[in-house]
Amino acid sequence: MSNSKRHLPVTLVLLFDRDKDQILLGLKKRGFGKNKWNGFGGKLVPGETVLQAAMREMEEESGVLVEESDMIKCALLKLENQNEVLEIHVFKAYNWRGNPIETEEMAPKWFSTKSIPYEDMWQEIRIWLPQVLAGKAIIFHALFETNTPELMVDDNWAVMTDYELEVVDFI
């Protein structure tokens, strides 16, 4: 991987109801990734840590509050194209406060972990999410070819050409 490329950190939070064996996903209503199901997250605002951004984006997009101590880092995704590297810091959580609500950005819905709508999600998630569902912590690095002038690795424009997935003890 080239270190000279711009690195863009973003967050992603996956909420799990262990009793029902369900995961909370949101249907993105606007902008980048519109009409895809995903966890909740986004870009950092200046001065914010990754963890603070994860908590803020979770609450803004779903109405659900996850305490810092309940955020469990479970994956680091490095999605690289010819221009930059999108670094997605993924947290899982089993405890939260509040009920998921529809927001301007996301429409939330609980899914059984056995019927995740992979066909309507980002192309890379079907590779790494099963590892997280199996309780593993992972580092995932994928290369994309894109014809867009800047990131993103939007699969309307980009094709994943290679990837490696490493199971780790701690991220």
Ligand SMILES: Nc1ncnc2c1[nH]c(=O)n2[C@H]1C[C@H](O)[C@@H](COP(=O)(O)OP(=O)(O)OP(=O)(O)O)O1
């Ligand atoms: N392949 C890919 N490209 C881009 N983003 C993602 C993926 N896979 C993913 O899982 N994601 C995640 C990473 C983030 O959680 C979101 C994208 O964040 P985005 O909605 O652009 O950030 P916001 O800060 O919320 O931006 P605004 O929509 O408010 O402008 O998808």
